[in-house]
Amino acid sequence: MSLMARIETAIREVLQQQQLSKAPPKLAESLDYALFPGGARIRPTICMSVAMACGDDQPKLTNAASIALELIHCASLVHDDLPCFDDANIRRGKPSLHKAFDESLAVLAGDSLIVMAFETLAKIILQDPNRGTQLLLTLAKRTGVPFGICAGQAWETEDHINLSAYHQAKTGSLFVAATQMGAIAAGQDAEPWFELGARIGEAFQVADDLHDAVLCEEELGKPAGQDDLHGRPNAVTELGVQGAIQRLTDILAGAISSIPSCPGEAQLAKIVRSYAEKLTPVTPTQSTYTFAKMPTTFRTRSQNLSSIVNP
Amino acid sequence: MSLMARIETAIREVLQQQQLSKAPPKLAESLDYALFPGGARIRPTICMSVAMACGDDQPKLTNAASIALELIHCASLVHDDLPCFDDANIRRGKPSLHKAFDESLAVLAGDSLIVMAFETLAKIILQDPNRGTQLLLTLAKRTGVPFGICAGQAWETEDHINLSAYHQAKTGSLFVAATQMGAIAAGQDAEPWFELGARIGEAFQVADDLHDAVLCEEELGKPAGQDDLHGRPNAVTELGVQGAIQRLTDILAGAISSIPSCPGEAQLAKIVRSYAEKLTPVTPTQSTYTFAKMPTTFRTRSQNLSSIVNP
Numbered sequence: 001m002s003l004m005a006r007i008e009t010a011i012r013e014v015l016q017q018q019q020l021s022k023a024p025p026k027l028a029e030s031l032d033y034a035l036f037p038g039g040a041r042i043r044p045t046i047c048m049s050v051a052m053a054c055g056d057d058q059p060k061l062t063n064a065a066s067i068a069l070e071l072i073h074c075a076s077l078v079h080d081d082l083p084c085f086d087d088a089n090i091r092r093g094k095p096s097l098h099k100a101f102d103e104s105l106a107v108l109a110g111d112s113l114i115v116m117a118f119e120t121l122a123k124i125i126l127q128d129p130n131r132g133t134q135l136l137l138t139l140a141k142r143t144g145v146p147f148g149i150c151a152g153q154a155w156e157t158e159d160h161i162n163l164s165a166y167h168q169a170k171t172g173s174l175f176v177a178a179t180q181m182g183a184i185a186a187g188q189d190a191e192p193w194f195e196l197g198a199r200i201g202e203a204f205q206v207a208d209d210l211h212d213a214v215l216c217e218e219e220l221g222k223p224a225g226q227d228d229l230h231g232r233p234n235a236v237t238e239l240g241v242q243g244a245i246q247r248l249t250d251i252l253a254g255a256i257s258s259i260p261s262c263p264g265e266a267q268l269a270k271i272v273r274s275y276a277e278k279l280t281p282v283t284p285t286q287s288t289y290t291f292a293k294m295p296t297t298f299r300t301r302s303q304n305l306s307s308i309v310n311p
Numbered sequence: 312m313s314l315m316a317r318i319e320t321a322i323r324e325v326l327q328q329q330q331l332s333k334a335p336p337k338l339a340e341s342l343d344y345a346l347f348p349g350g351a352r353i354r355p356t357i358c359m360s361v362a363m364a365c366g367d368d369q370p371k372l373t374n375a376a377s378i379a380l381e382l383i384h385c386a387s388l389v390h391d392d393l394p395c396f397d398d399a400n401i402r403r404g405k406p407s408l409h410k411a412f413d414e415s416l417a418v419l420a421g422d423s424l425i426v427m428a429f430e431t432l433a434k435i436i437l438q439d440p441n442r443g444t445q446l447l448l449t450l451a452k453r454t455g456v457p458f459g460i461c462a463g464q465a466w467e468t469e470d471h472i473n474l475s476a477y478h479q480a481k482t483g484s485l486f487v488a489a490t491q492m493g494a495i496a497a498g499q500d501a502e503p504w505f506e507l508g509a510r511i512g513e514a515f516q517v518a519d520d521l522h523d524a525v526l527c528e529e530e531l532g533k534p535a536g537q538d539d540l541h542g543r544p545n546a547v548t549e550l551g552v553q554g555a556i557q558r559l560t561d562i563l564a565g566a567i568s569s570i571p572s573c574p575g576e577a578q579l580a581k582i583v584r585s586y587a588e589k590l591t592p593v594t595p596t597q598s599t600y601t602f603a604k605m606p607t608t609f610r611t612r613s614q615n616l617s618s619i620v621n622p
């Protein structure tokens with residue numbers, strides 16, 4: 001079974017176990033809407049890839065860890081799209097959840113997905129209490145306060161942003177969770193896997209900044225120019241398009257070299273390199289860009305990849 | 312140490328462990344604002360009372376279970392007060408969280424509290440993996456879909472409400488969690504404790520209906536007449552004030568008689584009876600009430616008790 005098929009099957013299994021036929025119908029429908037069709041499922045893909053590189057000796061733990069991560073990611077997208085945050089009308093090319101249903105259902109769907117993520121891990125604890133507990137604590141740390149995505153989003157409400165804490169928490173935390181939870185599920189120490197997750201997170205942040213700055217809403221599948229609109233820090237504003245592309249290349253090289261020694265190290269490096277190639281725009285020889293005059297090669301590749309960067 | 316002191320100390324300990332000094336300052340402040348000063352802390356009080364009636368042989372588990380419950384309850388209050396739900400300006404006699412901060416912080420504070428609740432339980436799992444897992448699964452079941460408070464709140468968005476599922480999920484679920492988690496923390500089976508939690512939940516629903524229908528905003532410490540305003544089912548609308556009071560008395564009698572056999576059964580019955588007396592308004596001999604002409608005895612007692620019913 002391909003990684004993607006394994007992920008989709010595992011998400012469907014989790015939803016089936018929820019007895020959604022007994023839930024309020026609109027809430028049940030909104031949960032399905034938030035989860036399907038998915039984007040590139042990057043976080044669970046990374047989690048599973050790391051677990052497989054480490055032996056994947058308990059596939060049920062790997063599946064639970066990967067799906068719990070995706071549930072938290074989807075919850076964060078639903079809440080971040082709300083009018084009090086990004087006020088986004090579209091997500092993954094269809095109406096955002098609060099537009100398709102309403103705001104109250106978007107709040108409740110997000111809440112329910114967070115609960116479901118922890119419930120998914122709780123169900124596998126007794127199979128291996130040590131690994132199960134570490135998985136729970138890692139997911140909680142990378143979701144809540146002070147280091148998780150909730151804290152990352154909250155930095156945006158501050159007058160004085162701690163930029164490093166902001167980036168690490170907002171984009172980096174679920175990638176760190178992905179690599180560390182993959183390692184934990186396969187019985188490895190989490191700590192050596194921090195750097196890989198953090199670097200992948202940085203790379204995605206820069207790639208997301210590039211996309212946010214240069215693509216239109218239709219190409220992105222969500223509103224464009226949000227960073228500029230909300231005055232958020234953005235690598236393109238800071239470094240220019242070429243500088244941001246160079247930064248992305250450097251980060252991804254660092255990510256590959258940070259992979260800890262493990263049985264599937266070479267294969268994992270190949271997977272990360274493949275992501276790196278997809279994320280890094282083809283750069284023509286011109287050295288000056290304006291947003292109004294983006295190179296066609298970048299625009300074309302970026303369109304295909306918009307679902308990978310922030311699905 | 313009194314029960315209330317034990318609860319407050321345990322909540323403070325949980326917050327201290329969160330390293331809030333590293334979080335975005337407004338989010339950290341909003342979490343404190345959501346938790347302190349607390350209301351009557353009924354759910355953790357019930358949870359601890361049941362655990363103590365069953366021997367309380369692992370007080371750390373009892374504390375974690377009780378505080379996790381209170382964190383979920385506070386999260387639900389913060390989210391329920393949002394403009395897309397009750398649009399409540401006050402809570403516990405002070406501005407609701409989204410009024411004191413803003414809507415985005417209210418969403419994030421609620422999310423963070425949910426995560427913190429599961430993290431609190433995750434931290435004690437290895438002390439007793441069996442009990443810890445049951446605590447996690449019970450909290451998740453009574454918080455998420457299809458039987459938890461998220462589902463309960465979502466029933467209000469449906470055109471056709473399943474009234475029984477609605478009441479059980481919206482008000483009953485965290486009381487069922489309270490009795491069951493108290494029993495689990497002390498090593499007892501959860502199932503026999505369902506009925507006590509469900510009946511206490513019913514009683515609080517009727518008491519809340521009475522308060523919502525007959526008290527003013529100042530007396531309640533939150534907006535009054537919300538059920539009528541939002542077209543929600545209410546026992547007073549259905550049975551009248553006297554009928555609702557009779558129903559409350561009957562439910563509480565049933566709650567006491569449902570207490571499972573345990574070492575502290577008599578003491579627990581005394582505690583529930585004491586709540587019952589506080590919840591049940593003094594009824595004068597007149598048989599007819601109008602909301603505009605409430606008996607003074609009811610109004611006076613109710614003012615003192617408003618923080619108990621829905622703090």
